[in-house]
Amino acid sequence: MKKIETCEKNGFNEERMSNFLVHDSPYMKVLSFNFRGGQDLPIHSHDIDGQLCLVVIEGKGQFLGKDGSTSSAKPGDVLISDISEPHGLRASTDMRVLVTIAPPI
Amino acid sequence: MKKIETCEKNGFNEERMSNFLVHDSPYMKVLSFNFRGGQDLPIHSHDIDGQLCLVVIEGKGQFLGKDGSTSSAKPGDVLISDISEPHGLRASTDMRVLVTIAPPI
Numbered sequence: 166m167k168k169i170e171t172c173e174k175n176g177f178n179e180e181r182m183s184n185f186l187v188h189d190s191p192y193m194k195v196l197s198f199n200f201r202g203g204q205d206l207p208i209h210s211h212d213i214d215g216q217l218c219l220v221v222i223e224g225k226g227q228f229l230g231k232d233g234s235t236s237s238a239k240p241g242d243v244l245i246s247d248i249s250e251p252h253g254l255r256a257s258t259d260m261r262v263l264v265t266i267a268p269p270i
Numbered sequence: 271m272k273k274i275e276t277c278e279k280n281g282f283n284e285e286r287m288s289n290f291l292v293h294d295s296p297y298m299k300v301l302s303f304n305f306r307g308g309q310d311l312p313i314h315s316h317d318i319d320g321q322l323c324l325v326v327i328e329g330k331g332q333f334l335g336k337d338g339s340t341s342s343a344k345p346g347d348v349l350i351s352d353i354s355e356p357h358g359l360r361a362s363t364d365m366r367v368l369v370t371i372a373p374p375i
Contacts, residue, residue, distance in 0.1 A: 166351045168333060168341050170344075170348075171325075188323065192373065195350070218300055220368050236273050239275075241327045243292055245274070245295075245300070252271065263325050263346075263348065268372070
């Protein structure tokens with residue numbers, strides 16, 4: 166059992182989205198993504214099996230999907246996506262998002 | 271790909287911790303746990319393989335571990351635990367926690 170204080174451990178990067186590894190095991194990988202307002206994680210996908218769960222901890226922005234689709238993102242909002250589906254994020258304000266990937270990649 | 275607005279979809283239960291299923295797949299199970307201040311998820315464990323990731327979305331309380339150990343819990347704090355390890359939660363204020371279990375149970 167371990168506790169990670171993701172909002173204290175990691176700062177922002179003024180140049181681009183910043184991320185750090187929270188946990189990695191044979192069961193799941195957990196990452197913290199941190200955005201300054203205006204930064205983004207461009208749409209991407211990987212041709213592998215598995216899913217990811219994004220949950221917004223702080224801030225607001227948009228989830229990005231295929232063909233330019235967008236959906237608002239605020240604290241408590243969860244996006245579930247296959248790893249092989251196009252997905253991304255754009256921050257309107259400073260934003261922290263926890264990402265869980267299973268099985269880990 | 272699907273979005274779930276966990277803070278809007280689910281209310282609290284005045285009698286006990288409330289929870290609802292956010293997502294279930296062969297890869298992971300995601301639940302939203304909602305507590306009024308003073309409510310708890312008593313310490314428990316299951317003798318099966320896998321891990322869980324708890325992340326606090328709103329509110330404050332304590333993560334509970336074996337032998338009466340406690341650790342403060344605030345937004346952005348993550349607890350990683352084997353499913354077979356004793357774990358629990360106690361809310362000091364109204365509190366929302368997202369739980370991811372992999373592999374799903």
